[in-house]
Amino acid sequence: MKRFLLSCFLALLLMTSGRAQEGFVAALPGLGASFGETASAVEKLGASGDPRGLPILKALQDGTLLRAGDGRILLGQGNAAVDAATGAAAPADGAEPVRLNNRVRSALRSALGQLQLLSPDATERAAAADAVFRSASAENIRLIDTALARETVPAIKEKLRLALAAAQLAGTEAEAKRQAITTLGHAGSTEAREILLKAKAADASLAAPIDVALTEIDRSLAYRRAAETFVQGLSLGSVLLLAALGLAITFGVMGVINMAHGEFVMLGAYATFLVQEALRGTPFAPWALPLAIPAAFLITAAVGALLERGFIRHLYGRPLETLLMTFGVGMVLQQAIRLGFGAQNREVISPPWMQGTLLLPGGIAMTQNRLWIILFGILVFLLVVAAIRFTRLGLEMRAVVQNRRIAATMGIRTGRVDALTFAFGSGLAGLAGVALSQIDNVSPNLGTGYIIDSFMVVVFGGVGSLFGTLVGALTLGIINKVLEPYAGAVLAKVFVLVAIMLFIQRRPRGLFALKGRAAEA
Amino acid sequence: MSNTPILSRRTALMGAGAALALPAIQPAWAQGAPIKVGVLHSLSGTMAISETALRDTVLMMVEYANSQGGLLGRKLEAVVVDPASNWPLFAEKARELLAVHKVDVTFGCWTSVSRKSVLPVFEELKGLLFYPVQYEGEEESPNIFYTGAAPNQQAIPAVEYLMSKDGGEAKRIVLLGTDYVYPRTTNRILRGFLNSKGIGNADIMEEYTPFGHSDWQGIVSRVKRFASEGKKTAIVSTINGDANVPFYREMGNQGIKAEDIPCVAFSVGEEELAGIDTKPLVGYLAAWNYFMSIKGAPNEEFIKLWQAYIKNPKRVTNDPMEATYTGFRMWMNAVKQAGTTAVAQVTPALIGQKLMAPCGYEETMLPNHHLSKPVLIGEVQANGQFNIVWKTPNAVPAENWSQFIPENANRKKG
Numbered sequence: 001m002k003r004f005l006l007s008c009f010l011a012l013l014l015m016t017s018g019r020a021q022e023g024f025v026a027a028l029p030g031l032g033a034s035f036g037e038t039a040s041a042v043e044k045l046g047a048s049g050d051p052r053g054l055p056i057l058k059a060l061q062d063g064t065l066l067r068a069g070d071g072r073i074l075l076g077q078g079n080a081a082v083d084a085a086t087g088a089a090a091p092a093d094g095a096e097p098v099r100l101n102n103r104v105r106s107a108l109r110s111a112l113g114q115l116q117l118l119s120p121d122a123t124e125r126a127a128a129a130d131a132v133f134r135s136a137s138a139e140n141i142r143l144i145d146t147a148l149a150r151e152t153v154p155a156i157k158e159k160l161r162l163a164l165a166a167a168q169l170a171g172t173e174a175e176a177k178r179q180a181i182t183t184l185g186h187a188g189s190t191e192a193r194e195i196l197l198k199a200k201a202a203d204a205s206l207a208a209p210i211d212v213a214l215t216e217i218d219r220s221l222a223y224r225r226a227a228e229t230f231v232q233g234l235s236l237g238s239v240l241l242l243a244a245l246g247l248a249i250t251f252g253v254m255g256v257i258n259m260a261h262g263e264f265v266m267l268g269a270y271a272t273f274l275v276q277e278a279l280r281g282t283p284f285a286p287w288a289l290p291l292a293i294p295a296a297f298l299i300t301a302a303v304g305a306l307l308e309r310g311f312i313r314h315l316y317g318r319p320l321e322t323l324l325m326t327f328g329v330g331m332v333l334q335q336a337i338r339l340g341f342g343a344q345n346r347e348v349i350s351p352p353w354m355q356g357t358l359l360l361p362g363g364i365a366m367t368q369n370r371l372w373i374i375l376f377g378i379l380v381f382l383l384v385v386a387a388i389r390f391t392r393l394g395l396e397m398r399a400v401v402q403n404r405r406i407a408a409t410m411g412i413r414t415g416r417v418d419a420l421t422f423a424f425g426s427g428l429a430g431l432a433g434v435a436l437s438q439i440d441n442v443s444p445n446l447g448t449g450y451i452i453d454s455f456m457v458v459v460f461g462g463v464g465s466l467f468g469t470l471v472g473a474l475t476l477g478i479i480n481k482v483l484e485p486y487a488g489a490v491l492a493k494v495f496v497l498v499a500i501m502l503f504i505q506r507r508p509r510g511l512f513a514l515k516g517r518a519a520e521a
Numbered sequence: 522m523s524n525t526p527i528l529s530r531r532t533a534l535m536g537a538g539a540a541l542a543l544p545a546i547q548p549a550w551a552q553g554a555p556i557k558v559g560v561l562h563s564l565s566g567t568m569a570i571s572e573t574a575l576r577d578t579v580l581m582m583v584e585y586a587n588s589q590g591g592l593l594g595r596k597l598e599a600v601v602v603d604p605a606s607n608w609p610l611f612a613e614k615a616r617e618l619l620a621v622h623k624v625d626v627t628f629g630c631w632t633s634v635s636r637k638s639v640l641p642v643f644e645e646l647k648g649l650l651f652y653p654v655q656y657e658g659e660e661e662s663p664n665i666f667y668t669g670a671a672p673n674q675q676a677i678p679a680v681e682y683l684m685s686k687d688g689g690e691a692k693r694i695v696l697l698g699t700d701y702v703y704p705r706t707t708n709r710i711l712r713g714f715l716n717s718k719g720i721g722n723a724d725i726m727e728e729y730t731p732f733g734h735s736d737w738q739g740i741v742s743r744v745k746r747f748a749s750e751g752k753k754t755a756i757v758s759t760i761n762g763d764a765n766v767p768f769y770r771e772m773g774n775q776g777i778k779a780e781d782i783p784c785v786a787f788s789v790g791e792e793e794l795a796g797i798d799t800k801p802l803v804g805y806l807a808a809w810n811y812f813m814s815i816k817g818a819p820n821e822e823f824i825k826l827w828q829a830y831i832k833n834p835k836r837v838t839n840d841p842m843e844a845t846y847t848g849f850r851m852w853m854n855a856v857k858q859a860g861t862t863a864v865a866q867v868t869p870a871l872i873g874q875k876l877m878a879p880c881g882y883e884e885t886m887l888p889n890h891h892l893s894k895p896v897l898i899g900e901v902q903a904n905g906q907f908n909i910v911w912k913t914p915n916a917v918p919a920e921n922w923s924q925f926i927p928e929n930a931n932r933k934k935g
Contacts, residue, residue, distance in 0.1 A: 035687050035910070101900060101910045102804055103687050106780040190749035197751025225746075232738045239736070344570060345763055347798055350770075357776055367774040370738065439770075440735040441763040445567065449733055484739045489730045490700050 023048025028085055031060070032067030032098035039107040046111025047139060054115045056084050057108060066095035073098075110135035117147045122156065129159035136166035136195050162187055169199045178209055185213025188220035188363065220363075227364045229481050235370040237477025238377030239439070241470060242432035243450040244457035245384060248469040249425030250304075252458050253401055256312055256422065257323045260330035261454060262447025264300045264426045268433020269442045270337060271296035273346045289351055289434070296430040303333075304426025308419045330447070338444040348437040373435045380431055381470055387424075388466070397421050460500050462510030472511055476500075555598040556591070556862055558583055559618035561629025561639070561650075566606025567732075567762070571841070572631050574792060575653060576601060578842045579628045581830040582849040592856050600624055608638045615639040619646040625862040626651070626852055628845055633657060633703050640665065649864045651852065653844035655787065655810070657706035658921040659929075664864070666871060667891045668848035669841060670810050671919040672710050676757070678896040679785045679808035680711060682911050683755040684718065688898075689783050691755035693724040695744050697768075700729035704759035707787070711757060713925030724752065734764045737771035745775065748782050756784035765789055769802050779804030785898065791837040794905040802901045810894040811843040811880040812907040823879040837905075838879075844892075847878045851886055882916045891919030 023044050030041030042060070045053035059065040059075050066074040066081060073084040074092050081092035100108070113131025116124045125147075132140050144164045151157045165180035165187075181199075184192040193214065200210045243265060250258045272292040279288045307329060315322045354369040388394035396417045399407040408414050433446075440446060453476075461472025476496060483492040507513070560579045562572035583599045591597055600622045604611040611630065618624045619642065627643075628651045630636040636652055643650050643664040655670040682688040694715055698704025708727055715725060726747045728740055748754035760768055765786070772784070785806040791813050794802075813824065823846060828834050855870040856862050874886045882895040893916040899907025922929045 099908060099910075100804075101687060102689055102780040102783050102806075105778075105804060106689075109780065190746060194749045194751050197749075201751060228742060229739070232742075235738065236736055344795070345766065349798065356774060365742075365775070367738065367771070369774065439767060441733075441766050443763060445733075449735070481739055485743060488728055489734060489740065493731070 024050040024052055025085065027053070028056075028073050029071055031056075031065065031073050032096070033071075035099075035101045035104055038098060038100075039104045042104060042107040042111045046107075046114040049114065049143070051115065053111070057112050057115065060098055060100070060104075061108060061112070063097050063100075065098045066092050067098050068092070068095040110137070114140065114143060117143060118150065122153055125151070125153075126156050126159060129156055129163050133159065133163035133166050134191065136170050136198070138167055138171035140167045141171055162192065166192075166195050169195065177206065181206065181209045181213045185216040188217050188224075190221065193217045193221070224363055227362065228366070229485075230478065231360075231364060231366050232370075233478030233481035234474065235366075235374055235477070236480055237474035238374040239432075239435065240453055240457050240477055241377045241381060241473035242373070242435050243429075244454040244461075244469050244473055245380060245466075246425045246428035246430075246432065247454045247458050248461075248466055249384075249428060250422055251455070252464045252466070252469065253397065254418070254421055254425070255319075256316075257319050257326065258312075258425075259323055259327040259451065260307070260333060261326075261429055262449070262451035263330040263333040264304060264429035264447070265433045265436060265450055266337065266444065266447035267300050267303060267333065268296040268430030269348070269437040269440075269446055270341065270346070270433070271299045271430060272434045272437040273341075273348050273442055276348060286351060288349075289354075289438075292434050292437075293431060296434045297427040298430075300430030300433070301423040301427030304429075305419050305423035307426070308422035312422065313415065313418060334444045334447075341444070344443075346442040348442050350438055354438060369438050373438065376431075376435055380428065381466075384428065385466060393417070393420055393424075456497070456500060459504065460510055462512035465510070465512040468510055468512035475511075553595050555596040556593075556856075557622055557624040558597055558599050559622065559624035559627035559629065560599055560601045561604060561611065561614060561618065561627050562631065563606040563635075564601075564603040568606040568631055570762075571792065574839070574842055575628070575631070575845050577831060578827070578845045579849065581827060582846060584830065585826065586849075586853055592853060593860065593862070604635070608632075608634050611635040611638045612642050615642040615648070615650075616646070619643070619648045625649070625864075626867075628653065628849065630654070631841070632701075634701070636660075636665070647864055649852075649867065651845070651848040653841045653848060655840065657703045657710070658919075658923055659706060659926070661889055661921055663868065663890075665890060666848060666852075666886065667919070667921070668844040668851075670894055670896075671891055671921045672707055672923055673920040674810060674894050674896055674917050675787055675808050676707050676711055677714055677925075678913065678917070679787070679806070679898060680714065680757060682806075682808075682898050683757070683783060683785060687911065689755060689780075690753055691783070692720065692752035693747065693750065693754040694720060694726075695747060695754060695756045695782075696725065696727040696759070697740070697744075697756055698727075698729050698759035699732055699734075699761040699764060701732075701761075704729065704761070707759055708757075710923045710925045713923075713927075717925065730760070730764065732762060732764065735767045737768050738775075741768075741771045741775050741777070744782065745777065754782055756782060758784055758786040759788060760786065761788045763793075765793065769805065773801035779806075779900075789901075790839040790841075791905065791907070792839045794901065795837055799901055799905045800903050803903055805901050806898055806910070807901070807907060808896065808898050809840040809907075810896060811838075811840045811878075812897055812899045812909060813838045814899070814906045814909065815879065815881050815897075817879075817881040819877050819881060820879040843879050847876055847884060847892070851876055884916055885918075887918055889919065889921055891921050892916075893918040 027041045027044035027048065030037040032038055042057065045057060055075060056065060064076060068074055072090065074081040074090055074095050075084050076082060081090055082088065083090040109131045113128040113135065116128035117132060119125050119128065132144060141164065144160055144167055148157065148160045148164060151160055161183065165183040168176040168180040181196065184196055196210050196213055200207055246264065247258065247261050250256050250261065275292040275295050276288040279285045284291065311325055312322060315325060350369060354372055357365050357367050358371055360366055388397065396412050399412060400414050400417045404414055436446065457472045457476060458469055460476065461468030480492050480496055483495055487495055558579065560576050562576045563569050564573055564576060580599055583597045586592060586597045600618060602614040602618060604614045618627055626649045630639060630652050631654050633656050639650065640662055644662060648664055650665045651668055652665055653668050655675050658671045680694065683691040696708040696711060698708055712725060744756065783806060785808055787808055789807050790809060823843065824838055827838055828836055851871060851874040854874055855867050859866040859870040871886050872888050875883055878884045880895055885893045887893060895916050896913045897909050898911040899909050902908050922932050
């Protein structure tokens with residue numbers, strides 16, 4: 001069956017291109033001669049439409065295409081290698097792999113697109129349609145026409161229509177060009193914009209219709225850009241929220257200035273790394289990241305409880321001493337990790353479902369890892385609110401903060417509640433560490449970058465108010481991302497800091513000031 | 522004498538190592554105190570990741586020199602201090618090396634700011650410093666020898682490559698950097714160079730980020746947009762340190778491939794790639810004067826010496842380590858030639874020293890205290906090594922005062 005399909009495929013291609021046979025044979029010697037010659041050989045193979053070129057191009061992509069000392073091109077490795085031209089077995093002794101550079105890679109993508117446009121596999125066809133679209137070459141018009149006539153999947157059909165428009169724009173027919181411009185204008189993508197701009201530069205007579213199409217694209221891109229900035233701000237905000245939630249408990253609710261908070265975040269990231277290493281090679285390995293969530297929470301919570309019982313409880317009511325002591329503890333934790341794990345970054349692998357980009361409706365692109373972190377941040381926030389409002393510990397926590405002595409007379413063991421509250425806040429920092437391991441470097445100084453931001457969020461939102469922390473984090477994230485294109489990453493941060501200073505002058509208790517010293521949920 | 526291959530002396534090295542272990546048959550060093558070699562690299566703090574390997578390289582060379590019978594019949598002794606990535610402390614430690622330990626030569630510094638901090642100390646106390654890292658130029662001290670690249674030996678050829686046919690014929694350039702002196706000066710030089718090549722300021726995007734920046738989504742989407750103006754765009758990255766990892770990750774996640782927007786980096790080497798998953802980085806470029814993947818006897822000797830010293834067959838070598846090694850061997854040759862370690866005599870003897878360096882080219886110490894070096898462009902491979910895709914035919918003499926900075930126009934050459 002496969003052979004039959006292949007021969008149909010071959011026959012079809014031979015119809016579209018009579019030069020196939022010569023093209024294939026003539027192209028081979030160029031492979032591996034120099035980057036320039038390799039690139040033009042790849043182009044020839046793509047243009048020949050000869051299906052024998054496909055395994056050669058795939059091998060080139062995988063690095064298994066070899067060039068022998070006498071210039072013969074071999075496929076495969078070691079004794080299994082075959083001569084690419086004849087298909088006869090040929091030992092690969094002394095043959096060197098054909099090397100790639102970006103020029104060859106880009107030629108390779110176009111050529112693979114040309115050869116795979118009629119492939120039976122839908123994913124290959126989709127990728128091929130994209131590649132042919134990008135190469136925007138008039139040579140491909142007939143090929144795309146054929147593919148378009150046979151295509152059944154609507155999404156690929158759409159891609160092919162765009163590819164056809166791009167190819168026609170490079171062609172000679174005036175009417176087809178005009179239609180192509182309209183089609184590309186409706187597409188509203190940056191790639192379409194690029195192709196139109198290139199066409200405009202090549203042919204000044206098309207400037208007027210292209211400008212109309214460009215305005216249309218720019219309008220839809222402007223809307224999309226605004227939406228993307230908002231989503232990016234939301235994503236930065238959710239990172240800030242995660243980092244600050246733990247602090248909202250330990251600093252906001254308990255009033256402990258915990259300068260080691262950033263190091264708890266770092267411990268959470270290292271806990272993620274440890275879980276990943278422990279599960280390496282087991283069937284649970286793909287679930288390392290979800291499994292790291294409870295592990296990181298428990299580890300950092302335990303360290304937090306130790307810190308509270310061992311040191312902080314002796315310093316209640318002495319903020320300056322607490323600040324210095326926790327600062328010291330932070331340095332000790334950092335150096336301990338540096339001694340234990342080394343100063344080099346540790347690699348936490350992103351699971352496949354956290355890689356790549358997701359296209360939201362309206363063409364808004366969003367990277368998957370950021371999307372998951374937004375969801376995770378919201379989930380953790382809701383859980384914290386629920387824990388404080390509905391659990392017994394939450395009730396006791398609020399009671400102790402409102403009035404310690406009365407709480408004690410009601411039979412609440414205030415010391416135990418203090419330890420558990422601090423452990424809870426530290427555990428939340430650990431959760432932030434799990435999330436940060438996906439977007440930042442797992443290194444001993446991971447936490448130092450987040451400690452200032454966390455305090456900023458809590459103070460801005462209003463000390464003691466969880467809702468304030470949520471609103472504060474998201475506001476700061478969005479403001480930062482809106483400013484960034486105009487001011488640059490460095491100045492945007494400075495502006496945000498100045499704005500917060502001015503804001504605190506006017507409202508010293510933050511966005512959501514609490515009345516009295518009550519904690520709420 | 523100047524090109525003594527190390528490998529041929531490896532048996533001697535081992536013999537000497539054994540001899541050192543047995544005091545009874547220790548070779549009788551000639552009269553005189555040992556020659557002191559100062560090592561001024563951060564062993565703690567943020568720069569420890571990079572600088573620890575350079576400390577080890579100097580210690581390896583001291584051991585190597587002793588295995589060769591020392592210098593002028595005297596034994597070498599390393600004096601290691603830790604300036605802890607703290608720039609003012611660099612000056613203090615330099616003073617300690619020169620005034621208290623009275624070292625004959627010092628190898629040290631990584632960041633430009635640390636070098637600027639020790640420069641007055643070395644000039645005041647008439648010391649001798651070898652600085653092994655690529656830098657922004659615009660400096661020349663009688664007491665410092667610069668064995669890393671000047672901008673015309675790294676940055677400018679890299680951009681020329683991006684503008685060439687093989688490099689993708691870039692017509693628009695994005696200059697991304699960490700916000701401190703090296704990227705800002707380098708980008709100033711590059712802007713002058715690009716303007717001279719007809720790339721106007723409208724086709725140059727320049728952005729800086731803080732050290733350790735991790736949120737690249739905005740910048741990468743702006744780069745994408747900048748690249749969609751119908752002209753081939755390339756990135757020149759002077760991003761330093763571990764901010765590179767989230768940067769490349771974001772590029773991968775946003776679906777940018779090296780063949781669409783090529784990116785050449787000046788601060789990403791084998792050591793930096795050692796800790797990360799390099800598969801998404803394949804095809805991205807780096808410009809250096811040395812890659813571990815260079816073939817040839819001088820590099821094989823260097824790698825063997827290093828892996829034997831560090832007792833780890835998997836440890837990688839990189840460009841600043843090679844520059845340290847080359848500088849050390851040139852200093853040894855100059856001392857032999859001068860017959861003394863006195864700075865006043867060694868300095869003139871250093872000028873004109875030639876050495877077959879591990880990069881496979883003969884490097885010469887020029888009168889401006891910089892080396893002539895080849896320029897190589899490598900592509901990241903899946904195994905964390907670089908595949909060399911372009912190189913200069915000859916070693917390029919260093920131009921520490923860039924012609925693309927207008928203030929240098931009146932400066933005399935050499």
